[in-house]
Amino acid sequence: MFSRLTRARRLLDFQSVLQRRRMLPIRAAFYDNLWRSAASDLGAEVEVARLGLIRIRRDGLVTHVQRSNLPLDDALTSLVISDKLFCYESFLARDLPVPRHAAFTLTELGQAEAFLARIGQAAVVKPLAGTGGGMGVTTGVIDKAGLHRAARYAAGFGPNLLIEEEVSGPSYRLLYLDGQFIDAIRRDPPSVTGDDKHSIGQLVGRENRRRLAPPVTALSPLRIDSDMKNTLARAGLSLAYRPAKGERLVVKGAVNENTASDNHSVKGIVHHDIVRRIGDLVQAMAIRFAGVDLIGGDLTRPLGECGSVINEVNVNPGIHHHMLVRDPAIAVPVPLLILEHLFEERTGVMMP
Structure with a gap:
């Protein structure tokens, strides 16, 4: 027989699943528009293929994409890299800092x-x-x-x-394509801003309703989970707390569920030593499209001096993190760079 706590946790997880499912059409439409826009800028043709794929044609060549999935890294590579302990061992073998x-x-x-x-x-x-x-x-x-x-x-x-x-400090995502450094963003944690009327729990609910409406600012819901409760508890707060008008409160430690206003393009600040050493890492691990997460520190300094640790490496990382940013005017055109690379290098493409 399940305990009351177990039932509550299962119900909370079920509610999270429903929230994520409600955002699936938004995610699909966002990525469809993303690839169509990049293909148009490249002079390529786009069509929706079977199996939920987007087919892009240019100069007699064809490539397929699906959200952030590219035809570069195989399923086995993705499975191996999903083992966080193996990755930490690989980082340490190259004298790279880890938590x-x-x-x-x-x-x-x-x-x-x-x-x-x-x-x-x-x-x-x-x-x-x-x-x-x-x-x-x-x-x-x-x-x-x-x-x-x-x-x-x-x-x-x-x-x-x-x-x-x-590890305290900012969270960074560095993006590499076939060993080439193409972008970096700082991802701040999710927060809510008080209005002197609603509790934190109510503000989270309002934020989730806002994410379901245009314009698109996030592709995931802001879930009430252990991470949120722990984050609030450490600040002496709970979901019932009613923040004052204008009071901004960080509600989660993990950054994955943040919004566009929390993402900042910072490619220009990353020290060349960090760029080189992380590039060597992803090439050594045979990851062609990689997102490497660093936590804490100052990325304007060399890796051994900046105080950052490497937290994770991701295969086929979410491109939307680099496009949904506070200042879209300075966002790196990641989808366009990807398509240019695929077609110009004739990699990840086929002849129909």
């Missing part, structure tokens, strides 16, 4: 408890592999009870789990 971490399962919670006590600060608990977009992730884990809750939640996405120190 302190430990792998465990629900039967090995004692090891995770010992790790949490040893680092003496907040931790992040997540599935070891097979998820993305912040699914199964809980930040702000500070005690045994919170660790157990986070571990049970993460285990719903897979039996192997990871606990790591929570």
Whole structure:
């Protein structure tokens, strides 16, 4: 028999699934428009193919895309790179900074408890592999009870789990295509702004309704989950708190569910040492279209001096993060750069 807590968690997860499904048409339309616009700028033709693919033709060649999925990295590469522990081992082998971490399962919670006590600060608990977009992730884990809750939640996405120190500071995504550095963004965490009338929970609901209406500012809902509750609790708040008018409150530690106003194009600030070393990394790991996440630090300095850690590497990372930005006028035209590369290098294309 499920406990009341288990039932509540299952219901919350079910509600999250429904919220995400409601945004699927918005996501599909956004990416369709994104690729059509880039193809038009390139003088290519576009048609919707079967299986939910977009077919793009130019100069007698054809390529297919699906949202951020490109015909470059195979399914096996994606599966291997989804193993976060393997990635950390690869980073360390190249003398690259990573957060302190430990792998465990629900039967090995004692090891995770010992790790949490040893680092003496907040931790992040997540599935070891097979998820993305912040699914199964809980930040702000500070005690045994919170660790157990986070571990049970993460285990719903897979039996192997990871606990790591929570690194403070900004979150960056560096984007590479066949080893070439094409963009960087700073992703600030999701927040709500008070109006002196509504609680945080109500403001989150309003934000989710806003995301369902044009103009598009986000492709994911802002979920009420353990991450949000922990983030608020650390600030001495709860979902029932009613912020004053104009009071801005960060509501999650994970950045995946932020909005366009939270994303900032910062390609120009990234130090050439970081560009080179991360480029060498993704090429060594045989990832052709890669998004590498760095947490904390100052990217204007060399990697060994900037204070950042490499948190994750993603295959076929979300392009929308680079297009839904606070200042679209300075956004790097990532879809256009991708199509130019595919057709000019005759890679990821076929002859129909």
